[in-house]
Amino acid sequence: MKKIDIFKKLRSSGLRPTKQRVEIAKFxxxxxxxxxFTVESLDKLLAKKTTSKFALATIYxxxxxxxxxxHLSEVEVRGKKTYFDTNITNHHHxxxxxxxxxxxxxANDVVIQKIPKAPNGKKIKNVEVFINLKN
Amino acid sequence: MKKIDIFKKLRSSGLRPTKQRVEIAKFxxxxxxxxxFTVESLDKLLAKKTTSKFALATIYxxxxxxxxxxHLSEVEVRGKKTYFDTNITNHHHxxxxxxxxxxxxxANDVVIQKIPKAPNGKKIKNVEVFINLKN
DNA sequence: TCCTAGTTTATAATTATTCTAAAGTAAAAA
DNA sequence: TTTTTACTTTAGAATAATTATAAACTAGGA
Ligand SMILES: [Mn+2]
Ligand SMILES: [Mn+2]
Ligand SMILES: [Zn+2]
Ligand SMILES: [Zn+2]
Numbered sequence: 001m002k003k004i005d006i007f008k009k010l011r012s013s014g015l016r017p018t019k020q021r022v023e024i025a026k027f028x029x030x031x032x033x034x035x036x037f038t039v040e041s042l043d044k045l046l047a048k049k050t051t052s053k054f055a056l057a058t059i060y061x062x063x064x065x066x067x068x069x070x071h072l073s074e075v076e077v078r079g080k081k082t083y084f085d086t087n088i089t090n091h092h093h094x095x096x097x098x099x100x101x102x103x104x105x106x107a108n109d110v111v112i113q114k115i116p117k118a119p120n121g122k123k124i125k126n127v128e129v130f131i132n133l134k135n
Numbered sequence: 136m137k138k139i140d141i142f143k144k145l146r147s148s149g150l151r152p153t154k155q156r157v158e159i160a161k162f163x164x165x166x167x168x169x170x171x172f173t174v175e176s177l178d179k180l181l182a183k184k185t186t187s188k189f190a191l192a193t194i195y196x197x198x199x200x201x202x203x204x205x206h207l208s209e210v211e212v213r214g215k216k217t218y219f220d221t222n223i224t225n226h227h228h229x230x231x232x233x234x235x236x237x238x239x240x241x242a243n244d245v246v247i248q249k250i251p252k253a254p255n256g257k258k259i260k261n262v263e264v265f266i267n268l269k270n
Numbered sequence: 271t272c273c274t275a276g277t278t279t280a281t282a283a284t285t286a287t288t289c290t291a292a293a294g295t296a297a298a299a300a
Numbered sequence: 301t302t303t304t305t306a307c308t309t310t311a312g313a314a315t316a317a318t319t320a321t322a323a324a325c326t327a328g329g330a
Contacts, residue, residue: 151295151296151297152296153295153296154295173286174286174287175286191287192287192288192289195287195288215285215286216285216286217286217287
């Protein structure tokens with residue numbers, strides 16, 4: 001993803017392409033594979049991989065702004081920290097509790113044959129499959 | 136579940152049947168249907184349904200002791216609070232984000248036809264299906 | 271260039287949870 | 301039964317993740 005695309009992505013989401021947002025967006029979106037992270041891990045990686053300084057509040061603000069704009073999704077993982085995901089398609093996860101690592105599973109690689117119908121008056125929004133791993 | 140069974144359940148888990156543990160255990164386990172709760176909701180319900188007073192720390196201690204003993208399980212739900220579950224069998228959940236309510240799905244009511252194999256060197260510990268509901 | 275709304279930032283506040291250590295209690299030992 | 305012991309409860313302090321605040325800064329339009 002080129003710089004011009006980052007600008008477009010931000011602009012089209014109503015987000016000013018500030019120095020901080022552009023750097024964080026480049027870090028998050030200029031990659032081939034899905035990236036799963038917490039705010040803490042992102043903070044550390046940004047400190048290591050960039051020369052700029054980011055206030056922790058800015059990382060929170062930016063991640064939330066990106067999520068709200070639909071550029072990030074949130075994955076529910078056991079533990080206190082919130083996990084974010086650059087993969088915003090419907091997909092599933094392996095979770096390795098040893099390493100606290102998430103691994104994507106393409107939606108097509110999971111086929112559910114039978115599922116109960118939603119309770120009265122409710123509809124199914126989506127189905128998430130979470131596969132816990134062990135050694 | 137009778138009082139004597141509560142005592143057995145506690146004793147056999149190496150937990151002294153104190154006044155607090157017995158009351159909380161009766162509240163949690165003397166019911167027919169699964170009960171899902173957070174420490175906060177349990178605290179409020181205990182305050183309403185019993186005459187005893189419980190320190191919040193005691194509720195945390197007790198819930199963790201019960202979980203460690205295998206009498207409660209933990210369910211991962213989006214949000215900051217930890218959800219506990221009196222259903223300790225393998226099962227799945229509907230989640231109604233409007234009401235923040237969990238509804239059990241029997242493991243037999245979900246049949247998965249296809250699942251990817253675990254990454255190298257890892258095995259599948261368990262598969263959790265989480266069905267988000269909407270109106 | 272000037273203005274303004276949006277943004278960043280340091281810091282404080284909040285919230286859920288865990289820790290601490292003193293007081294209380296269940297059950298084993300005497 | 302009393303004594304002793306380890307376990308438990310408790311109020312309050314501490315911690316950790318996140319959110320709120322408000323002052324300083326900045327992007328982009330007028
Ligand atoms: Mn979580
Ligand atoms: Mn949660
Ligand atoms: Zn993912
Ligand atoms: Zn359940």
